[in-house]
Amino acid sequence: MPDFTRLILFLFCLTALVESRKPKRRRSTGQLEMTKPSHLYKKNLDVTKIHKGKPQPLLRVEDHDFSMRPAFGGPAIPVGVDVQVESLDSISEVDMDFTMTLYLRHYWKDERLAFPSTSNKSMTFDGRLVKKIWVPDVFFVHSKRSFIHDTTTDNIMLRVFPDGHVLYSMRITVTAMCNMDFSHFPLDSQTCSLELESYAYTDEDLMLYWKNGDESLKTDEKISLSQFLIQKFHTTSRLAFYSSTGWYNRLYINFTLRRHIFFFLLQTYFPATLMVMLSWVSFWIDRRAVPARVSLGITTVLTMSTIITGVNASMPRVSYIKAVDIYLWVSFVFVFLSVLEYAAVNYLTTVQERKERKLREKFPCMSGMLPSRTMMLDGSYSESEANSLAGYPRSHILTEEERQDKIVVHLALSNESNSSRKKGFLKGHVGLRIFQNTHAIDKYSRLIFPASYIFFNLIYWSVFS
Numbered sequence: 001m002p003d004f005t006r007l008i009l010f011l012f013c014l015t016a017l018v019e020s021r022k023p024k025r026r027r028s029t030g031q032l033e034m035t036k037p038s039h040l041y042k043k044n045l046d047v048t049k050i051h052k053g054k055p056q057p058l059l060r061v062e063d064h065d066f067s068m069r070p071a072f073g074g075p076a077i078p079v080g081v082d083v084q085v086e087s088l089d090s091i092s093e094v095d096m097d098f099t100m101t102l103y104l105r106h107y108w109k110d111e112r113l114a115f116p117s118t119s120n121k122s123m124t125f126d127g128r129l130v131k132k133i134w135v136p137d138v139f140f141v142h143s144k145r146s147f148i149h150d151t152t153t154d155n156i157m158l159r160v161f162p163d164g165h166v167l168y169s170m171r172i173t174v175t176a177m178c179n180m181d182f183s184h185f186p187l188d189s190q191t192c193s194l195e196l197e198s199y200a201y202t203d204e205d206l207m208l209y210w211k212n213g214d215e216s217l218k219t220d221e222k223i224s225l226s227q228f229l230i231q232k233f234h235t236t237s238r239l240a241f242y243s244s245t246g247w248y249n250r251l252y253i254n255f256t257l258r259r260h261i262f263f264f265l266l267q268t269y270f271p272a273t274l275m276v277m278l279s280w281v282s283f284w285i286d287r288r289a290v291p292a293r294v295s296l297g298i299t300t301v302l303t304m305s306t307i308i309t310g311v312n313a314s315m316p317r318v319s320y321i322k323a324v325d326i327y328l329w330v331s332f333v334f335v336f337l338s339v340l341e342y343a344a345v346n347y348l349t350t351v352q353e354r355k356e357r358k359l360r361e362k363f364p365c366m367s368g369m370l371p372s373r374t375m376m377l378d379g380s381y382s383e384s385e386a387n388s389l390a391g392y393p394r395s396h397i398l399t400e401e402e403r404q405d406k407i408v409v410h411l412a413l414s415n416e417s418n419s420s421r422k423k424g425f426l427k428g429h430v431g432l433r434i435f436q437n438t439h440a441i442d443k444y445s446r447l448i449f450p451a452s453y454i455f456f457n458l459i460y461w462s463v464f465s
Contacts, residue, residue, distance in 0.1 A: 060115075066134045069205060070110040076204055079136045080107035080211030081196065081251055085219040089173070091190075091228060091257065093182070094316050097144055098192050099175045106136050106168040107211055114164035127156035135168055136206065141195035141240075141250065146174035182315065185322045186264040187464045189231070194253040197240060201248075208249035210235050217253060228257040268324060272307055272331040275300050279338035280449055283442045287345050297339035304332045323464045330460075334453055338445075345441050 070077050082105050089099040113133065115123075140146055148170050149155040155171035178192035198206045210216040217235045224230070233255045240250040279300040282293045308328045315322070 061113075061129075061132050064112040066112070066132065069134055069201065070108070070112065076207040077108060078207045078209060079138075080209055080216075081105065081138070082107075082211045082216040083218070083253060085217070085223065085233070085253075086171075087220065088223055088225060088230070088255075091178075091192075091225060093180065093185075094314070096178055096180050096316065097175055098178050099173065100194060101171070101173045102194075104138070104170055104172055104196075106138065107165070108136065108168075109163070109165050110134065111164040113160050113166060115160075115162055117162045120162070122159050122161045125158040125160070127154040127158075129158050130156055130168070133158075136208075137199045137201065138196050138208070139199045140174050140176055141197050142177040144175045144177060146172060148172055182318055182322050183320055184464055185315070185324055186259050186261060186268075187323055189256060189258045190228075191254060191256045193255075196251040196253075197248050202246045203239065203249050204246075206249070208237070208251055210237060210251060225257070226260075227263065228259055231256040231258055264324070268307065268311055269327065272304065272328055275303050275307070276331050276334045276453060279335045280446070282338060282342055283446045283449070287342070287349060287442065290346065293342045297335075297342060300335045301332075301339060304328070304335050308332065323460075327460060330456055334449065338449065341441065341445050348441070 084103040084105075086101045086103065089101060091098050110133070149172070157167075157169045159167040159169075161167075174194065176192075176194050178190065180190050180192075182188060196208065198208060214235055217233055219233050233253070236252040236254060238250060238252075240248045242248070279297065282296050285293050285296075287293075308325075311324055311328065
């Protein structure tokens with residue numbers, strides 16, 4: 001019984017298998033519908049999913065020790081350098097530094113990176129390979145801050161050629177020190193330099209040089225600064241010695257800047273000159289207008305002090321005198337002297353009035369005489385005097401004796417004044433006459449002050465420009 005059951009099950013399975021292999025007919029058309037193999041429908045194959053084994057790398061980085069320089073133990077490896085300056089970002093007088101963005105490129109040969117190739121002229125990599133191979137350890141001497149740009153990724157490029165030559169390029173922004181001399185500020189020119197040097201390898205192991213000489217330094221034509229005119233870029237190289245480590249090759253990127261003067265003419269020189277000229281206005285104001293002349297003098301002095309303070313606030317505290325300091329302080333002296341000039345005028349006016357008061361007290365009879373009356377030497381009145389006395393009563397007309405006494409007093413006063421004038425003439429010189437007449441000080445000041453200031457400007461601009 002069990003054998004019979006097994007036979008029936010075997011026949012049933014065999015029948016089902018035969019039916020499954022028969023061709024099927026379509027009910028609608030009556031055509032045969034053959035079942036096609038599934039691999040015939042895969043026309044676009046994804047080759048990335050076909051595993052052919054691990055590819056062989058062209059650069060056999062793992063087979064060498066790149067912690068040592070190429071040709072270790074042999075002669076110094078030459079490393080060529082060229083630079084393309086992208087921008088000069090800022091020049092700071094206070095911090096005495098500059099900020100520059102540049103493309104720094106190195107060229108050397110490392111036979112360990114050579115690879116056989118008939119189709120590839122070179123292979124380009126990003127910054128990930130730099131950490132696995134040897135690269136020159138060039139740094140910026142006297143730099144304060146520097147960084148490699150990393151947006152959107154590290155701005156580093158490595159290109160390897162089949163014979164082992166390597167190009168290593170990166171985009172860097174560096175802030176370096178610049179020793180500036182402000183003795184001619186703002187009529188000055190500054191020369192700054194960016195210095196490149198190997199940190200670990202002396203000239204016996206690594207030889208830095210400009211790859212194409214003066215052509216190794218290129219600049220963007222659009223580089224410009226607000227306060228400076230870029231006059232010249234050039235390259236130099238020399239050896240640097242350190243007492244503890246030895247001699248190193250050092251490369252220099254030198255550039256000369258000349259400051260634009262027009263900004264300082266508008267902000268410093270013109271205001272200072274106008275303040276000096278404004279102080280001269282007091283020479284044309286009446287000496288008795290004390291409030292007007294004093295307020296004008298104080299205003300010009302305070303304005304000059306403000307200009308000097310504003311200029312020095314944006315400058316480093318150097319221990320020497322700058323060209324702008326000379327101009328501003330000389331202008332301040334001219335303004336201050338104009339104030340002292342009025343002080344002298346006012347003092348001498350007070351002294352003269354005191355002398356006249358003492359003279360009137362010494363001869364009180366002079367106060368009774370009319371200044372407009374004139375008398376003949378023989379004591380008689382002139383016709384104009386007689387007409388002016390026609391309306392006076394008899395009691396006001398002087399007698400003959402009184403008239404003679406007053407003539408004597410008048411002659412005595414005239415003789416005294418004449419004697420004093422003769423003494424002044426004998427002593428005198430123009431300075432004494434100025435002191436006797438205070439108006440003369442203002443008259444001479446109107447000529448001396450402008451002439452002296454013009455002469456100073458001629459000497460200043462001829463020396464510093």
